[in-house]
Amino acid sequence: MTHGQSEFHPEVLTRLTGAEILWATLVGESVTDVFGYPGGAILPAYDALRKFPIRHILVRHEQGAAHMADGYARASGKVGVAIATSGPGATNLVTGIATAMMDSIPMVCITGQVSSKVLGTDAFQEIDITGITLPVTKHNFLVSRAEEIAPAIRAAFQIAQSGRPGPVLVDITKDAQQATAIFDFAGAKPRAYAPHPMLHCNDQKLHQAAELIRKAERPVILAGHGILQARAGEQVRSLAERMQIPIGMTLLGLGAFPASHPLNMGMMGMHGESWVNQAIQEADLLIACGMRFDDRVIGTPATYATKAKKIHIEIDPAEINKNIAVDVALVGDLREVLEQLLPLLPGRDGSAWLRLIEASKGTAAVRDIRNLPDSGHLYAAHVMHDLWRITEGRAIVATDVGQHQMWEAQYYHHDFPRTLITSGGLGTMGFALPAGIGAKFACPDREVWVIAGDGGFQMTASELATIAQEKLKIHIAVINNGYLGMVRQWQEFFYERNYQSTPLVSPDFVKLADAHGIRGAAVRKRAELENVVNEARAHDGPFLINFMVEQEDSVYPMIPAGSALHEMIRRPDQNPLIETPQDS
Amino acid sequence: MLHTFVAYVEDKPGVLTRVASLFRRLNINIISLTVGRSERTGYSRMTIVAEASDQAGHRIRASLYKLEDVAEVDDISGISAVTRELALIKVAANAENRSGVFELAEVFRARIVDLAPESMMIEITGVESKIEGLIQVLNERENRVLEVCRSGKMTMRRGHHTSRVLRAMGVSSEPSASDSDRNVLPTVEEPE
């Protein structure tokens, strides 16, 4: 049997080993790429892999495999697949699974397990991974018979993608992989997906919502990740345009609605634009679309948008009234709900409110870091802004966690869905590099930029070797400020500049890249930036740029944790800032 | 407040852990949890009593439904239902002071199910307060309570009120913020 031949026609019932059934089922589920790392308990599966048209990407750490599957899923909208061995292989996946869980990413993780005969005996590399991942998966399975493999994998794919998506883990004992069973793909089909019984969106609720929208004078749409998940971008656009409602974006929503659209105000929340947060606080109606009022966007519940009625359109009933009490909950698929709601909304003149918001921008533009004079320093915000300009906003950008992540969100304007890949809910450092690799496999023809801090980059930098081995054309921007910058910023603001354990001595990242056979260059001045970025883009292969940025810059505006949305810390303006012609 | 849920869950290994883990994750204390076979083959029935804020009921029910192995959840907090608990109580008793325990058992409509030279076992079924009442009276006597084993609460709606029946009748079982639509059908109140 040779690679690429469909030896296993789903219609023909054949006796196969459990390992073969695993791959055949994945092929049946249209899987083309899996990210993984072998070991004893998953060896039978690896042994059978060569017979199937599936590409396996060998990672350097299983956390990387999980983030790659995650990045693959975020970029493509398909289910990402990661595979690992039992024990330490499985536990290394956990951070990646939790990251996907917090951001509702469809992912299937497959782990090997010791033989069922020794299960429960603390055998070598036995770990209760279904127990460990129980709270961080949507569901998980322990499979100990070859017959159960196909049904479990197929159920895992259904669960991962349905309703509110999430990661599913399938733990397969070694003897189940070795035993044989009849492979019946069609017969392994899970029972029909049953929507959550508490979905709730009837005519009465729709009319209530429409009435609130028609009557509102200062409405704001809160656009979240659910728009991408439900593919409801067009419907949200119709709602906004028809009713002239400004939109604020969550971090994970960025890209779901074009940043350049005149009704898109920008990002809300802790590091959101001042006028967006102000508009939310002044609003008389919030229409939350596929977002969950996370604590990072509401400040404190008691002070959040107190003048506003709230409509919550959300697929997960458990999110209703969790953080913020709402007046009307439309619990269902965002796209379907909006399609029912739109006919009830004839149109409206919203210009007065839009003018008010425009006026509230005030000095914000002048305080903007982009408008700092080019004093020879390199600011991370400059890097983001210039990357956006040079790539024309068309790249897929995977960011890590920290200051650079917020600057990217503020200054790289995402006009297209699924172009920002970032860990929102869990805030997992080390995410960017592997997630960017996953995104590149999902979208090989797209330009992919990994933007990571000097701290987070080092958490998963071993995946540089994966990039080299796979010969991936991927661009890496390390935003090197010599600090765990976001933590340093908190120390600056709230701990009297006690920079305990945040200064960072790092390797020379260009040499590190070089050691992997990856080209690289350092950028110290803004004037050098464009040339190097273009060199990277022109290079036929991976390229790392070490951006040596201002060390003690901070992300503004900032709402301190526990404060209200309008109580923000603004960039100090002791020095009169002037706009540079370059950016006007 | 105390919330009471009845859940039908698939009768599979690990389901109890999933349910218990959910409450732990939501930072909610389970006061009692009983599980046993139900009238539906392949499904166990759980009665879960938990202490949580007044508004928590909706989120708990919605979160339980998110578990793959949970087929049905009924929030019967504050709803007309029959709730029972079974307790086995072993007390110190000898030939001299045994008769008083018999009398007590009669008053509480409990049964003596084991008799040994130095101890007796009482079986009592009822609402929580009744069981606690018996234990309290026993403690006041010279018959020391040696062991108490309680089943935890089991609850069933009065009348045909399971949410499954409501759904079959086309009545929404979705809890609105108020409880107004819960007692859709008239109930016959009976004394405990």
Ligand SMILES: Cc1ncc(C[n+]2csc(CCOP(=O)(O)OP(=O)(O)O)c2C)c(N)n1
């Ligand atoms: C795995 C993990 N550990 C710790 C943290 C806490 N944390 C959040 S941001 C941050 C600093 C990140 O530093 P760096 O990667 O250099 O990015 P910068 O903020 O400097 O842009 C830390 C330590 C985290 N989010 N994730």
Ligand SMILES: [Mg+2]
């Ligand atoms: Mg840093």
